[in-house]
Amino acid sequence: MYQPFKISAKLEINKNGNCFLDEKRVELLKHIRQGGSILSASKEMKMSYQQAWTIVKQLNAISPLPVVIRQRGGSNGGGGMLTPFGLKLIDSFDEMIRLHGDYLSSLEENILSCFI
Amino acid sequence: MYQPFKISAKLEINKNGNCFLDEKRVELLKHIRQGGSILSASKEMKMSYQQAWTIVKQLNAISPLPVVIRQRGGSNGGGGMLTPFGLKLIDSFDEMIRLHGDYLSSLEENILSCFI
Numbered sequence: 001m002y003q004p005f006k007i008s009a010k011l012e013i014n015k016n017g018n019c020f021l022d023e024k025r026v027e028l029l030k031h032i033r034q035g036g037s038i039l040s041a042s043k044e045m046k047m048s049y050q051q052a053w054t055i056v057k058q059l060n061a062i063s064p065l066p067v068v069i070r071q072r073g074g075s076n077g078g079g080g081m082l083t084p085f086g087l088k089l090i091d092s093f094d095e096m097i098r099l100h101g102d103y104l105s106s107l108e109e110n111i112l113s114c115f116i
Numbered sequence: 117m118y119q120p121f122k123i124s125a126k127l128e129i130n131k132n133g134n135c136f137l138d139e140k141r142v143e144l145l146k147h148i149r150q151g152g153s154i155l156s157a158s159k160e161m162k163m164s165y166q167q168a169w170t171i172v173k174q175l176n177a178i179s180p181l182p183v184v185i186r187q188r189g190g191s192n193g194g195g196g197m198l199t200p201f202g203l204k205l206i207d208s209f210d211e212m213i214r215l216h217g218d219y220l221s222s223l224e225e226n227i228l229s230c231f232i
Contacts, residue, residue: 005136009125009216020121096227100125103219111212 007104007111011096020062025055026093029086032056032068038080056080063089123220123227127212136178141171142209145202148172148184154196172196179205 013021024045031041042052059067067086071079082090129137140161147157158168175183183202187195198206 004131006130007127007212008130009127011123011125014122014124015120092227096123096223099223099226100219103216107212107215110215111208 005108007108009100009104011100013093015062018058018062020059021089021093023097025059026090028052028055029059029067029082029090032080033082033087033090036079036081038068038070041080121224123224125216125220127216129209131178134174134178136175137205137209139213141175142206144168144171145175145183145198145206148196149198149203149206152195152197154184154186157196 010023012019019025028041028045031044032038035041035044038052038056039049042049045052056068056070063085065085066083067089069081069083071081126139128135135141144157144161147160148154151157151160154168154172155165158165161168172184172186179201181201182199183205185197185199187197
């Protein structure tokens with residue numbers, strides 16, 4: 001069936017009304033995982049180091065366990081490493097997006113089929 | 117169980133990448149239904165008449181059937197009336213929000229319980 005209407009939704013995990021995780025933040029975490037550095041991740045995200053670092057600080061402050069460990073000095077100054085918990089967060093969020101996407105597809109069938 | 121983390125998501129129905137319906141638009145339609153006028157609805161929404169009218173025009177243009185009929189002249193100049201299809205759209209969207217809310221609650225149980 002041709003389905004021109006689509007349902008979309010941006011997921012966000014909040015705590016006390018503050019954003020904890022959304023797609024952008026998870027993308028930043030993935031870049032830190034990939035490059036081992038908050039600085040390189042900020043460049044990949046086309047944001048300033050300050051912006052990236054502010055997000056990382058907020059994440060760590062809200063999180064029940066540390067998400068990113070900052071590594072000072074050394075040849076890789078400004079380095080950052082995800083904790084095992086941070087790595088698990090990425091996987092959990094991706095799984096959530098996948099499940100939610102499946103759900104939206106079924107919602108499209110049920111709801112949108114009524115009016116197109 | 118104490119659940120400090122919450123999942124939220126803003127639903128939107130799109131067509132070819134253009135927004136057709138979201139919570140704000142449905143709120144506007146509800147005000148038109150209530151007051152019988154695009155002008156009064158725009159005031160309730162704290163937007164200009166021009167903004168409200170632009171949304172109504174877009175809705176009608178994207179929709180397979182007219183959503184709002186504009187009524188010119190008379191004592192109630194600038195009036196607007198929802199078509200039966202427009203009324204159905206409101207109900208369908210509300211139902212979608214309700215179902216989706218139930219789903220997000222179950223997703224919270226499944227996903228967030230892993231990391232809090």
